[in-house]
Amino acid sequence: MKQDNLFTEKFLEELQKWEDFVPQEFFSWLFKNLGLAHRAIHLKNHPHDKGNGFYQRNLQIGGLSFPVEIAxxxxxxxxxxxxPPGHTRYLPEDYLNLAFSFLLGARSIQSASRALQNIDLPFNQDYLDEVIEEFVTYLETLNSSPLPSDLAAIFLDGKSIRQKVKEGKEVREYTTYVALGLTLEGQKLILGLYTFEGQESQENWKKVLEKLIQRGLRRILIVVHDDFPGxxxxxxxxxxxxxxxxxxxHxxxxxxxxxxxEHYRTFRDYFxxxxxxxxxxxxxxxxxALLEKLPQGLRFVKRVANRKERYLAFLKYPKELRPLFSSTNLAEGLNRKIEEAERACGGYFHSERDRNFRYGVLAKELLEGRWRRPNWKYREIAHLLRCLFEERFSKDDH
Structure with missing residues (x-):
């Protein structure tokens, strides 16, 4: 027990020495102390063994190399x-996400900075700003970079969010307009995450679509969205x-x-x-035939009857794509991640920068993770998409 207390005291003393850092120094310090902590547990379980100093190893995370004193x-x-096993020097890149994970889990960028300072971890504000700026820039680039002129599909959905604004520190309502795409090769894309103040509106959707056109988008087989007015x-x-x-x-x-x-069960089963x-x-x-089985006087039935072709457009496409093309689930999946980020902030984003940082993280997670390669089902029917596209746009000038 005395040995454990001694280790803790030395560990805290070492923390107090840090005022600034560079990433290599931080990871050298971190892994040295992780090794000391592990050795303390080992010696407690093996009383006959003794500590015997350190030996030097060079380790690497991604492109970052640093020396470590190994207990x-x-x-x-x-x-x-x-x-790592054997004499390998590469560590998992998850270790590199230590500061980033702390930031993402905090209520705000400011609270993360304060917490890191309070516990004397060797992170300075400049480094935190670099981490944040990387993802803010990632989102800005995503929202402005050129788009493919031809896509198989785009998916549109609006997500209401709350955000604190500087003027008076009040919380206002915003809407994030989510635009996703599917290439003719079956690759999923985030075309844009645009945020405007106020509720979802036809005017702002027009701005979003104009931005997509300005960035080069021209020809699409199918557009999927909900029945938002206009x-x-x-x-x-x-x-x-x-x-x-x-x-x-919907x-x-x-x-x-x-x-x-009773009528809903009929509608659901037939559909x-x-x-x-x-x-x-x-x-x-x-x-x-299904609509004829429902009460003809209902406004809902009349509305659906007037839109029946737009509820069934997905049936024009290969069966592998029908689940994807029949709903906005793809966009709503991203909206759920936005909700989680909003809850992690305490129910609202604390600034535009805070929001854009978290959006950048979500986008990069998807595009460099699950969406990095086309789904094998979509890849296998890519030739069918190409045929449908050529058939529809064969008379267009390229």
Missing amino acids: RTRYEKFRPFFL LSSLTEAFFPRADIQLCTV LLRNARKHLSR QSIKNSLNYEEGLRLFE
């Missing part, structure tokens, strides 16, 4: 847990040759809300069968 013992074959007419004006697909998940939610329990139709024409015929 050793005299009798037992002791090896700190973090050392959005269909906008997307049709910007992409007149594209199919417009209204989200079928359709079912609205059916549950507006229909009786599941329609989603498996052989083709668009058959699906349309079955959908019309």
Whole structure:
């Protein structure tokens, strides 16, 4: 017990010496002390063994190399847990995300900075600013870089958020307009995460679509979004040759809300069968038959009947793509991550920079993680997408 207290005291004394740092010095210090902590546990479990100083190793995380004093013992074959196997010098890049993870989990950038200072960890504000700026710049680049002129699909969805503004430190409502894409090769893309003050509006959707056009987007097979007022007419004006697909998940939610329990069950069961139709024409015929089974006086039924072609556009595409093209689930998946980031901040983003930092993290996580390569199902039917595209746009000038 005395030995443990002695180790803790020395560890805290060492922390007090840090006023500034460079990354290499920090990781040298960190892994030396991780090794000491592991050795303290080892010696407690092996009373006959003794500490025997250190030996030098050079380790590397990504492109960052640094020397480490590795704690050793005299009798037992002791090896700190973090050392890579054999004489390999490369450590997992997860260690490099230590400061970044701390930032992401904090309520705000300022609170992360204060916490790091209070516990005397060797991070200075300049380094934190570099980490934050990397992701803010990543989002800015994502929202402004050139886009492919041709895409298989785009997915649009608005996400209401709350954000503190500098003037008076009040919290105001904003909307993030999420635009995702699918290439003809089956690659998922984030086309933009644009945030405007106020509730979701047709005017702001027009600004978003104009930005996508200005960045080079021209021809699309299908545009998928919910039935937000005026959005269909906008997307049709910007992409007149594209199919417009209204989200079928929203359709079912609205059916549950507006229909009786018995009629909703009928609607749900029939619609599941329609989603498996052989083709668009058959699906349309079955959908019309379904609507005839519902009370014709209901406003919901009339509204759906007027939009039936836009609820079934996904049936024009290969069956592998129908689950993707029939709803805004792809965009809503990103919206859920935005909600998680918002909750981690305490229910609202503390500044525009804080919001953009977290958005940059989410975007990079997806684009350099799960979305880095096309889904194998989409890749296998890429030739079918190409054929559909050439058939629809064969008369266009390239």
